[in-house]
Amino acid sequence: MTNKPFIIKEATRKRCHIFEIDEESGAKFVQVNSEHFAYLREVKAIDFSIYFRIGLTMIEFMKPAEHSKELLEQISRAIQKEYAGLEICIRKIDRNRLLAIIDSVRRQKIDVLLDKEPTLDRKVLEIFGNLSNASQLVVRGGINKDTAKVVEASAAHLVDNLFDSQSAMATLSRMVIHDPTLYDHSASVAMFAALISTQHLEQNVSKKEAAIIAQCGLYHDVGKTCVPSHILNKPGKFTPDEFNVMKEHAIFGEEELLKVIENGAPIHESVVRVAGEHHERWNGKGYPRGHCGALHAENLNGIHLYTRIVSIADVYSALLMKRVYKEAFEPQDALLIMEKNAKDDYDPIIFPKFLNAVVASLNALQKSNEKGRILFRDEDGLLKESKK
Ligand SMILES: [Fe+2]
Ligand SMILES: [Fe+2]
Numbered sequence: 001m002t003n004k005p006f007i008i009k010e011a012t013r014k015r016c017h018i019f020e021i022d023e024e025s026g027a028k029f030v031q032v033n034s035e036h037f038a039y040l041r042e043v044k045a046i047d048f049s050i051y052f053r054i055g056l057t058m059i060e061f062m063k064p065a066e067h068s069k070e071l072l073e074q075i076s077r078a079i080q081k082e083y084a085g086l087e088i089c090i091r092k093i094d095r096n097r098l099l100a101i102i103d104s105v106r107r108q109k110i111d112v113l114l115d116k117e118p119t120l121d122r123k124v125l126e127i128f129g130n131l132s133n134a135s136q137l138v139v140r141g142g143i144n145k146d147t148a149k150v151v152e153a154s155a156a157h158l159v160d161n162l163f164d165s166q167s168a169m170a171t172l173s174r175m176v177i178h179d180p181t182l183y184d185h186s187a188s189v190a191m192f193a194a195l196i197s198t199q200h201l202e203q204n205v206s207k208k209e210a211a212i213i214a215q216c217g218l219y220h221d222v223g224k225t226c227v228p229s230h231i232l233n234k235p236g237k238f239t240p241d242e243f244n245v246m247k248e249h250a251i252f253g254e255e256e257l258l259k260v261i262e263n264g265a266p267i268h269e270s271v272v273r274v275a276g277e278h279h280e281r282w283n284g285k286g287y288p289r290g291h292c293g294a295l296h297a298e299n300l301n302g303i304h305l306y307t308r309i310v311s312i313a314d315v316y317s318a319l320l321m322k323r324v325y326k327e328a329f330e331p332q333d334a335l336l337i338m339e340k341n342a343k344d345d346y347d348p349i350i351f352p353k354f355l356n357a358v359v360a361s362l363n364a365l366q367k368s369n370e371k372g373r374i375l376f377r378d379e380d381g382l383l384k385e386s387k388k
Pocket of ligand 1: 220221249278279
């Protein structure tokens with residue numbers, strides 16, 4: 001099904017500054033996705049313009065002086081209608097302004113969340129905010145030497161501060177459920193992946209390695225910039241063709257990362273492998289290459305250790321989040337779903353450790369909350385839950 005084209009109405013022509021761009025001047029603009037746009041609706045004023053881009057036509061749809069709920073509503077509706085080829089843009093030079101707004105709104109939301117759920121760990125939420133800023137830079141601006149340095153620093157900060165936090169996994173899980181607007185998929189994958197590796201792997205992952213695994217999480221979906229947003233945000237099931245386009249993000253991510261590494265960005269080579277491999281599954285039924293089992297000298301088509309960690313974090317994070325095509329799952333339900341597919345999908349040594357760690361973290365938080373659901377294993381080793 002093709003989307004409707006966006007027709008410029010007479011009223012829009014009268015009110016807006018409409019102009020044509022070429023490739024060179026078009027490069028001065030950058031797309032804003034609907035999740036980030038939502039942050040703009042939470043502030044009283046903005047100090048930069050918002051544009052609609054249709055092919056080579058730009059419409060300056062909102063100037064700072066006209067910041068109003070009505071106009072923002074109109075823009076939101078246009079995003080939801082998914083007109084063919086319509087993009088919401090800002091000028092590249094205003095990107096830091098947008099990031100500053102996202103950061104300040106996020107801080108306020110974290111304060112509100114902590115008021116509501118005082119047992120959550122503030123430090124974990126702040127580290128999440130920091131990682132989220134780094135992941136926005138990657139998504140918004142593409143990767144270059146400077147963004148790679150910010151990502152590297154954020155990952156190191158995460159690992160330095162999170163090594164011993166027992167409440168981290170539960171705090172992160174609860175945060176996504178309580179305030180979905182705080183969600184940043186790549187940041188949460190980075191945190192879950194680092195937590196799995198630092199706290200729960202027996203093979204003594206060093207801090208340096210854990211920081212690389214966190215970076216693998218931050219970059220794993222970088223190839224999604226190649227997927228058109230009407231496919232990325234499609235409410236229903238993908239057609240086979242759409243799914244094929246979606247699948248390309250793994251290889252595209254690999255290529256993007258290789259390019260920036262060649263240009264001198266400080267990114268570890270395993271980050272490339274994880275971006276290309278994060279949809280591979282333990283039984284070989286994943287994509288794009290059908291890698292299977294663990295990578296070692298006799299199984300070169302196996303899946304890298306870092307990927308086996310990141311793919312668990314990736315699926316868990318995606319299940320927690322409400323998307324246009326699915327509801328959000330409570331952490332307990334997400335774990336029960338994952339356990340059902342665990343044999344086919346995940347490393348049989350890492351997955352139970354991840355599961356036990358999240359269960360322990362959630363249960364500890366539930367107990368201090370005096371309410372909620374407790375997961376446990378029965379005498380046959382099956383995951384069950386009891387309600388308090
Ligand atoms: Fe992905
Ligand atoms: Fe992902």
